[in-house]
Amino acid sequence: MTQSSNADSDPLADDNFSVDEPPTPAPKKRGTRAASTKASAKSAAPKEPRPPRAAPRSDFRIAEQPSFVLHSYPYRETSLILDVFSRDHGRVALVAKGAKRPHSALRGVLQTFQPLGLSWTGKGEVRTLTQAEWVGGMLPLAGDALLCGFYVNELLVKFCAREDAHPALFNHYVLTLSRLAHGEPALYALRSFERVLLRETGYAMALNKTITRQPVVAGQKYVFDPERGVREASDDVPSQWPVIAGQTLLDMEKDEYSRPQTAAQSKTLMRFLLNVYLGGTPLATRQILIDLQNL
Numbered sequence: 001m002t003q004s005s006n007a008d009s010d011p012l013a014d015d016n017f018s019v020d021e022p023p024t025p026a027p028k029k030r031g032t033r034a035a036s037t038k039a040s041a042k043s044a045a046p047k048e049p050r051p052p053r054a055a056p057r058s059d060f061r062i063a064e065q066p067s068f069v070l071h072s073y074p075y076r077e078t079s080l081i082l083d084v085f086s087r088d089h090g091r092v093a094l095v096a097k098g099a100k101r102p103h104s105a106l107r108g109v110l111q112t113f114q115p116l117g118l119s120w121t122g123k124g125e126v127r128t129l130t131q132a133e134w135v136g137g138m139l140p141l142a143g144d145a146l147l148c149g150f151y152v153n154e155l156l157v158k159f160c161a162r163e164d165a166h167p168a169l170f171n172h173y174v175l176t177l178s179r180l181a182h183g184e185p186a187l188y189a190l191r192s193f194e195r196v197l198l199r200e201t202g203y204a205m206a207l208n209k210t211i212t213r214q215p216v217v218a219g220q221k222y223v224f225d226p227e228r229g230v231r232e233a234s235d236d237v238p239s240q241w242p243v244i245a246g247q248t249l250l251d252m253e254k255d256e257y258s259r260p261q262t263a264a265q266s267k268t269l270m271r272f273l274l275n276v277y278l279g280g281t282p283l284a285t286r287q288i289l290i291d292l293q294n295l
Helices: 033-044 144-159 167-181 186-200 246-253 260-277 284-291
Strands: 003-006 061-075 079-086 090-096 116-121 126-134 221-225 229-232
Touching (some): 061 126, 061 144, 079 144, 079 167, 090 116, 144 167, 144 186, 167 186, 246 260
Antiparallel strands (some): 061 116
């Protein structure tokens, strides 16, 4: 079952959006006989050839793109700016004209954590939403799972550049929301998503081999150099680098977090790496989750 809404159906009078209109031709003045004679003389003179007219600009149109709304922001009186994560176009900024009006059909469609089919047009930094269709088939997030969903959305906003497509990351995002909605432990879902996020955005490195290409041994201690990868723990490494058991690294490489030690150390390692790659910029939702002991 699908529910669709066409953004063009809402009047836009309250938003004062500029619309290009053809200029109104100035009224022709009645000239004297002399003026008419001069005009006739000019028309008789040979005309210079006009340069070829530029081809009309065709808008960039995308139809029914699988997407999710990450965040929305008020725009003017009745509209919204949407930060959208799409499968084939990455993060895109869209203006949803009239979406805040009480009777706008878009109000019930443009929800976070729900799969949508979005259509838009335009070539600027902010495109214009033309249609939104609710695809359905996904349970809503609630409680702690909802907070985890906002955390995942914030990571996407921080790490993904606009219009940089990540189809594999999009698919894993869908999987993560499904796992959270079905009550799987948030620890497993979030650690898995963080690793895929770093891999798809160019930060991830192998966890089962050291920087010298030696296999990681379960019983040894290691650290993770954010610029190079896994290396053996020693006294000369920076003190802020967390010491991680080899077994934890091997478990993380296999996306396995059931061991208590792996659960605790993987959380510490991912906090450290995300903080480094974000340049120390704090994550608002992570702090909330830390306070609730859910991350």
